[in-house]
Amino acid sequence: MNEPIEEPGIVVRAMRPDDAGRVLAIYQEGLDTGQASFETTAPTWAQFDAAKLGRHRYVAAEAGPSGEVLGWIAAVPVSDRCCYSGVVEHSVYVSLRAQGRGVGAALLSALIASTEEEGIWTIQSGVFPENTSSLRLHAKAGFRTVGVRERLGRLNGRWRDVVLLERRSPRVL
Numbered sequence: 001m002n003e004p005i006e007e008p009g010i011v012v013r014a015m016r017p018d019d020a021g022r023v024l025a026i027y028q029e030g031l032d033t034g035q036a037s038f039e040t041t042a043p044t045w046a047q048f049d050a051a052k053l054g055r056h057r058y059v060a061a062e063a064g065p066s067g068e069v070l071g072w073i074a075a076v077p078v079s080d081r082c083c084y085s086g087v088v089e090h091s092v093y094v095s096l097r098a099q100g101r102g103v104g105a106a107l108l109s110a111l112i113a114s115t116e117e118e119g120i121w122t123i124q125s126g127v128f129p130e131n132t133s134s135l136r137l138h139a140k141a142g143f144r145t146v147g148v149r150e151r152l153g154r155l156n157g158r159w160r161d162v163v164l165l166e167r168r169s170p171r172v173l
């Protein structure tokens, strides 16, 4: 994605190092819901920066003068085997107060565009079955449910299922 995406009231642009504080705060806010991930503590910026693919990280910001960051999306490779070089796993987090206004959908569109431009053919994600807003967001963006992985891990002592989602690009052939 070369040009910023503009949705009403929202600008999606490449993530910058000076977004770190806001990105990690939104990350922690999502983790605190207990519905986003098995993780409970956001990484440091150094850990985040080292893990996430540099060309496929975006933030959504208020279009107005505040430019406040409302959400972010980023991806990691699933494997270093070359047969899986076009398969990534993403994370998307939107500030609680900005949810339900299309921020997640705009971020997902940006990620789909930039990964397809680079020949990445599959984006996958694991979502808790209870996270209905995430399931709906991804279904609308063309992700399909591969299956439900049962009691895959424990969060706060409780076994949780994970819905494995994937989007196979129709453009990368």
Ligand SMILES: CC(C)(COP(=O)(O)OP(=O)(O)OC[C@H]1O[C@@H](n2cnc3c(N)ncnc32)[C@H](O)[C@@H]1OP(=O)(O)O)[C@@H](O)C(=O)NCCC(=O)NCCS
Pocket: 030, 031, 033, 035, 036, 037, 091, 092, 093, 094, 095, 098, 099, 100, 101, 102, 103, 104, 105, 106, 125, 126, 127, 128, 131, 132, 133, 134, 136, 137
């Ligand atoms: C999941 C998440 C990224 C969705 O972002 P968002 O900006 O709220 O999503 P959008 O506004 O683009 O809406 C996407 C769809 O989800 C629905 N939705 C959004 N929030 C919802 C909620 N709290 N409950 C039910 N549905 C919801 C929207 O209605 C929309 O569907 P529709 O267009 O058919 O109405 C956001 O809720 C979030 O960051 N949650 C915490 C972190 C997290 O769980 N991340 C995902 C980890 S897999």
